Amino acid sequence: MTKYFALAAFAAIFVSGLSACGGGSETRYQTGGSSAERQFDWNLPAHIPLPIVPSENPVNEAMFELGRHLFYEQRLSGNGSQSCESCHHQNMAFAESLERSIGSTGELHPRNAQSLVNVAFNTTYTWANPALVTLEQQILVPLFGEFPVEQGLNEDNKNAVLAELDADPIYQQLVGELDSGGDNDVLNFNIIVKALATFVRGINSFSSDTDRYENGEANVISNAALKGRELFFSEDLECFHCHGGYNFTDATADSSQLFVDTPFHNTGLYNLDDQGAYPEISQGIIEITGKASDMGRFKAPSLRNVALTAPYMHDGSIATLEEVIRTYAAGGRNISNGPNTGDGRANPFRDGFVSGFDISEDDIQNLIAFLESLTDFELINNPRFANPWEN
Ligand code: HEC
Ligand code: HEC
Structure with a gap:
């Protein structure tokens, strides 16, 4: 069980403001407050209710667009070899064809990569973890998890990874478009996690x-x-x-x-x-x-x-x-x-x-x-x- 404590520690370091463990319905709310939220394209038919969104991370298009770039970003890994997309392919409904995933350093994951379609509506995240109740919590696992290593970010490499992304004019522009009241002017892991969560939360489709x-x-x-x-x-x-x-x-x-x-x-x-x-x-x-x-x-x-x-x-x-x-x-x-x-x-x-x-x-x-x-x-x-x- 130590692996989950390790992640809770990461959560506390990088995602201040997002609850790291437990969570529950009191931290979630119905979206639709601000005009930016109302303009968000949920890609949902009228008969499907809106998903639950944590109040710390209201949805908006600028966050979604930043998240989309980060989802397909191989530089967001310890050795520059892996993005979220490495294991979650759009043409497979954001799953993959391996029995079990392989992380950036070659480690075999204990489990099969899941589809990410409509995961905004999940009660919990991953195959079997009642404690992971928000995407914000879940996303720390592939980024910083050590058992197994997936994208392989850690204490030693995270600042260099961040500096490289922050120096890219595309990210400067995407971050500049965030409507965040001042404290989000530079890229940091708090924003990265929120943006990835917003992108994944927006991958909804009901058109079969x-x-x-x-x-x-x-x-x-x-x-x-x-x-x-x-x-x-x-x-x-x-x-x-x-x-x-x-x-x-x-x-x-x-x-x-x-x-x-x-x-x-x-x-x-x-x-x-x-x-x-x-x-x-x-x-x-x-x-x-x-x-x-x-x-x-x-x-x-x-x-x-x-x-x-x-x-x-x-x-x-x-x-x-x-x-x-x-x-x-x-x-x-x-x-x-x-x-x-x-x-x-x-x-x-x-x-x-x-x-x-x-x-x-x-x-x-x-x-x-x-x-x-x-x-x-x-x-x-x-x-x-x-x-x-x-x-
Ligand atoms: C008691 C609850 C339950 C019932 C009843 C049930 N399933 Fe499942 N199903 C699950 C669970 C839990 C899993 C994942 C199990 C695991 O991986 O150990 C699963 C997995 C699956 C999968 C694999 C999906 C994937 O993405 O890997 C398919 C397909 C599936 N079920 C189809 C069916 C069909 C068809 C029926 C009826 C014949 C059915 N299930 C009945 C609970 C159920
Ligand atoms: C090395 C392959 C790999 C990478 C890279 C990866 N994932 Fe996953 N993903 C998985 C596997 C395997 C699972 C199932 C995890 C489990 O059950 O422990 C999973 C589960 C998930 C889930 C839970 C889905 C559900 O239905 O509960 C989400 C959300 C998710 N991944 C998003 C992401 C995001 C966002 C990234 C990039 C930051 C990412 N993943 C990177 C392999 C990967």
């Missing part, structure tokens, strides 16, 4: 074929996808209990909610010791809470754009959607050889909604067609989210 179908457009999704949709929302398959709502995950929060729940589930992927153990490399929120029954509990990812984000699960251990569906149909994963041998179907902490079901080969294809209808092609082609250094 299923959205169009739900908004009343006929003939936009195939009959196969419609059948798959029925299965998805059925009490037989149970998918919607954990992947329901407008963002296709139960871990969703927005400004219309008074109470923010933070759900995590064990889906029976492992059972190393017949007592429910997951591989030591990544065991879910038990790593934070220390509670035995939290073994293997992870956040249900949004299934928007899931056809673009293979491989799947927190450790990228399932290659295809078909295999994911077969695993749920079996009520978990039985691994019969190798270091992770064990019957996840018998995991004592497995969620009751992952109990297995019968499904025909046709219906597996129908369910895949439905999951594919959640792909948002406007998002992956939207110049608003694209690399600003390339044109």
